[in-house]
Amino acid sequence: MLSRIHLSAILLLAAGIWGLMLVIEGVAISGTWFRPFSTVVGVLLLLLVGFDLWAWRLRFLQGWFVPRPDIRGTWRVELKSNWKDPATNSASPRPICAYLVVRQTYSTLSIRMITLESTSELVSAEIRRAGDGLYKVAGVYRNEPRLSVRDISPIHYGAIVLDVQGDPVKSLTGHYWTDRNTRGELGSVSHHPAMASSFDDAQSLMLLPESAISEIK
Structure with missing residues (x-):
């Protein structure tokens, strides 16, 4: 600004x-x-x-005057990764529950991904609008696992690309890859307009009455 x-x-x-x-x-x-x-x-x-x-979020300004989607809030996502436990050489049999916490103004964008075992923060991010009007979020992130799991999951960097779907935004889907030769896909399941500060906080938000949560069908 x-x-x-x-x-x-x-x-x-x-x-x-x-x-x-x-x-x-x-x-x-x-x-x-x-x-x-x-x-x-x-x-x-x-x-x-x-x-x-504030004003950039007004619906009547979106698209023609503000080339930037409003993706603020906490998104519950499911991760599917090809990461394997070094001790057992086995992959997770089911998707991993994670939360994307998005803080956004017109000039800034902050995205933090929280799982039960780690936190990832974007160190660089950009929203781009394609010729057909659809948006993508691309960024580089740093993942910091909890101390108790760093022996098998060290701190690492990665990149992520998200497709922003809907107007207003209904879902986020995308894929990621890391410098430890792992990759995966993610898709949003539900959304809450508040910004969670921790994994437990995000879980609590998603337990609020249905009127406060946007379920993604």
């Missing part, structure tokens, strides 16, 4: 070009025209902050 100094520089440049054009047209320039400059910068900065934190 633009800072006050960047906004001031842009407005000064615009005012300078405007003043130059008026001089070329033969219009007399008065210094009083520029007295409200500081107030204008302050008001515009407040409007930009309001847009970045």
Whole structure:
């Protein structure tokens, strides 16, 4: 998002070009025209902050004015991985339950994946819009397992690509791969608008009345 100094520089440049054009047209320039400059910068900065934190999510702005889907909240997802336990050389027989916690403004995006044994945080992420209007989220993440399982599951890095489905968004699906030569798929099962802070917190959110949860069919 633009800072006050960047906004001031842009407005000064615009005012300078405007003043130059008026001089070329033969219009007399008065210094009083520029007295409200500081107030204008302050008001515009407040409007930009309001847009970045809140207004961008308004439905009537989505698509044509805001090329960014609203994916905030806690998503319950199921992971299917080809990872094998080094001790037994066996893969998990069933999908792993995980939660994607998405915090988002217009200018920022934070995604944290929480499982019973580890936490993954995106260190870099980007939302891209394809020519057909569909969105993808792509990012690089760092996975930090709990100390009790690091002997068989060390800290590692990976990449993830998510397809954003629906308008408004109904589900997230995608795949990932890691620097320990594992990969897998994930798909969302349900969504809650609140942001969980832990695995237990996320589970509690999903136990709230059905009216607060969007089940994905």
